[in-house]
Amino acid sequence: MTDISPLLLAMDLTGVFIFGLTGGTVAVRRQLDIFGVIVLSIVTALAGGLLRDLMIGAVPPASLRDDRYLIAALLSGLVAFFFHPQINRLVKPVMVLDAAGLGLFAVAGCGKALTYGLTPVPAVLLGVLTACGGGVVRDVLVAEVPRVLREEIYAMAALLAAVIVIAGAELGLPRTPVAIAAALAGFLLRVVSVWRGWSAPRAPGS
Amino acid sequence: MTDISPLLLAMDLTGVFIFGLTGGTVAVRRQLDIFGVIVLSIVTALAGGLLRDLMIGAVPPASLRDDRYLIAALLSGLVAFFFHPQINRLVKPVMVLDAAGLGLFAVAGCGKALTYGLTPVPAVLLGVLTACGGGVVRDVLVAEVPRVLREEIYAMAALLAAVIVIAGAELGLPRTPVAIAAALAGFLLRVVSVWRGWSAPRAPGS
Amino acid sequence: MTDISPLLLAMDLTGVFIFGLTGGTVAVRRQLDIFGVIVLSIVTALAGGLLRDLMIGAVPPASLRDDRYLIAALLSGLVAFFFHPQINRLVKPVMVLDAAGLGLFAVAGCGKALTYGLTPVPAVLLGVLTACGGGVVRDVLVAEVPRVLREEIYAMAALLAAVIVIAGAELGLPRTPVAIAAALAGFLLRVVSVWRGWSAPRAPGS
Numbered sequence: 001m002t003d004i005s006p007l008l009l010a011m012d013l014t015g016v017f018i019f020g021l022t023g024g025t026v027a028v029r030r031q032l033d034i035f036g037v038i039v040l041s042i043v044t045a046l047a048g049g050l051l052r053d054l055m056i057g058a059v060p061p062a063s064l065r066d067d068r069y070l071i072a073a074l075l076s077g078l079v080a081f082f083f084h085p086q087i088n089r090l091v092k093p094v095m096v097l098d099a100a101g102l103g104l105f106a107v108a109g110c111g112k113a114l115t116y117g118l119t120p121v122p123a124v125l126l127g128v129l130t131a132c133g134g135g136v137v138r139d140v141l142v143a144e145v146p147r148v149l150r151e152e153i154y155a156m157a158a159l160l161a162a163v164i165v166i167a168g169a170e171l172g173l174p175r176t177p178v179a180i181a182a183a184l185a186g187f188l189l190r191v192v193s194v195w196r197g198w199s200a201p202r203a204p205g206s
Numbered sequence: 207m208t209d210i211s212p213l214l215l216a217m218d219l220t221g222v223f224i225f226g227l228t229g230g231t232v233a234v235r236r237q238l239d240i241f242g243v244i245v246l247s248i249v250t251a252l253a254g255g256l257l258r259d260l261m262i263g264a265v266p267p268a269s270l271r272d273d274r275y276l277i278a279a280l281l282s283g284l285v286a287f288f289f290h291p292q293i294n295r296l297v298k299p300v301m302v303l304d305a306a307g308l309g310l311f312a313v314a315g316c317g318k319a320l321t322y323g324l325t326p327v328p329a330v331l332l333g334v335l336t337a338c339g340g341g342v343v344r345d346v347l348v349a350e351v352p353r354v355l356r357e358e359i360y361a362m363a364a365l366l367a368a369v370i371v372i373a374g375a376e377l378g379l380p381r382t383p384v385a386i387a388a389a390l391a392g393f394l395l396r397v398v399s400v401w402r403g404w405s406a407p408r409a410p411g412s
Numbered sequence: 413m414t415d416i417s418p419l420l421l422a423m424d425l426t427g428v429f430i431f432g433l434t435g436g437t438v439a440v441r442r443q444l445d446i447f448g449v450i451v452l453s454i455v456t457a458l459a460g461g462l463l464r465d466l467m468i469g470a471v472p473p474a475s476l477r478d479d480r481y482l483i484a485a486l487l488s489g490l491v492a493f494f495f496h497p498q499i500n501r502l503v504k505p506v507m508v509l510d511a512a513g514l515g516l517f518a519v520a521g522c523g524k525a526l527t528y529g530l531t532p533v534p535a536v537l538l539g540v541l542t543a544c545g546g547g548v549v550r551d552v553l554v555a556e557v558p559r560v561l562r563e564e565i566y567a568m569a570a571l572l573a574a575v576i577v578i579a580g581a582e583l584g585l586p587r588t589p590v591a592i593a594a595a596l597a598g599f600l601l602r603v604v605s606v607w608r609g610w611s612a613p614r615a616p617g618s
Contacts, residue, residue, distance in 0.1 A: 237614055241567050270530060271530075271531075273531070291616070347558055347561060
């Protein structure tokens with residue numbers, strides 16, 4: 001068992017809470033009852049990290065070894081259930097939070113993959129998977145095409161954050177400032193792309 | 207490799223057959239052909255246990271190491287295919303069977319997680335996952351929002367069964383009667399909740 | 413770590429490219445942007461093999477240990493994006509390619525499961541999973557009922573290829589010609605079944 005650093009843990013737990021909140025909010029909008037809300041919160045919060053841990057062989061996954069993950073996910077579901085009207089009035093803040101979760105998870109996922117000895121390209125892929133996996137499972141469970149496939153700059157923002165982590169590791173830069181810069185870069189790319197309405201090209205004649 | 211007890215194995219295999227039946231029945235209703243019915247039976251029957259085994263590091267999963275799992279799942283698909291009209295006239299018995307599978311899988315899943323050294327909270331989660339995972343995959347494959355998110359007391363019944371397993375283990379009670387009591391409790395909560403039309407609260411103003 | 417043979421690797425990589433192409437083509441038809449196309453290509457190309465590797469305990473999965481998998485998947489996404497009109501005029505060739513991928517993946521998946529010490533029945537199941545898994549994830553992500561459940565002879569063709577691999581291994585025949593014959597048989601069954609419009613029976617009174 002390889003332990004991750006306190007910084008990665010803090011990023012992971014913050015991301016868990018934020019993603020759980022987005023899952024719970026979607027569940028409330030779909031008029032699920034309190035159990036459905038909590039289930040969707042937990043799944044959205046933990047699926048990305050679970051998939052990553054399964055793939056790097058970190059079994060049982062961190063979220064099953066450390067109760068704080070599950071508690072953070074559960075809390076996010078309860079917050080989404082009880083403060084749903086307030087959250088919904090806050091469309092922009094929720095988008096901003098989601099972007100923060102995206103950056104944090106991409107960095108934590110990529111960093112953990114490196115810690116487990118993966119090479120750069122797969123580590124980047126796992127960063128993106130960690131960041132986008134929970135949202136994909138959330139959208140699939142409510143029978144929607146996942147946001148990561150529809151929204152312009154989403155996987156791209158996670159990709160940017162993961163690539164910065166790799167670049168920093170290759171250059172031998174100190175890990176903490178690189179992690180913070182990477183999460184910030186992913187976060188900013190996502191927020192600015194929504195704010196400016198950036199869109200990526202579609203296939204010619206599609 | 208840690209072997210599970212004969213009791214857990216019997217519970218697992220019974221649950222496999224029952225869940226395979228529910229998967230096959232859904233497939234017949236969707237007018238899938240015989241291969242589609244068998245595929246959906248197998249997936250519904252085995253997905254919950256597969257996910258559990260992947261997460262506790264029991265690899266290859268039990269259902270790939272012991273042919274009886276696959277045979278039970280296959281049989282359930284054939285039964286669903288050929289006896290579909292009879293099964294469909296039996297809406298209540300199918301619900302009751304499904305509730306039985308729910309209780310059995312929750313107990314088997316939670317018990318196996320404990321056997322593999324997981325702590326109580328994650329073991330409960332894995333019990334719920336084992337019980338609900340197959341049905342989730344089944345519903346996702348036919349493009350429906352999973353029952354576990356829509357139905358009032360479903361994950362809740364699995365949760366109850368798993369919590370009783372944990373409580374019994376913490377109190378040092380003998381495992382077999384605790385397992386039977388836990389499966390029964392989950393089963394009864396599910397059946398009674400359907401029978402009495404119990405519903406869980408929805409979010410205020412959702 | 414057990415290495416697979418060069419033949420299995422070549423089959424795997426060819427299958428990856430072909431399945432990535434089918435994923436990318438579906439994505440273009442759904443008017444996803446270039447990132448969505450690439451994500452769906454990668455997922456379709458790699459999901460089957462990833463699931464197989466997770467289940468046999470080959471962790472990290474081959475596609476995360478060997479950059480060529482990811483590169484092949486990425487390339488297929490770009491080809492689908494830029495040559496989509498040409499590909500779409502070629503409905504039949506795409507079906508034929510997909511059938512080829514089906515046969516190749518079934519053989520590679522079943523062979524790798526044997527290499528990792530699984531017994532015949534689970535090895536066959538993993539061959540089918542490897543062949544059909546990517547397409548299932550692709551269809552689920554665009555909110556469609558997976559082709560493997562709807563199309564007559566699809567899982568069946570993968571099953572045939574995997575069974576031939578097993579039969580060859582049991583009879584002690586040389587692996588390379590058996591692998592080629594098995595992939596061909598799966599491919600031909602699929603192509604002929606589409607060409608002749610073969611259909612499998614539906615449940616009586618469904």
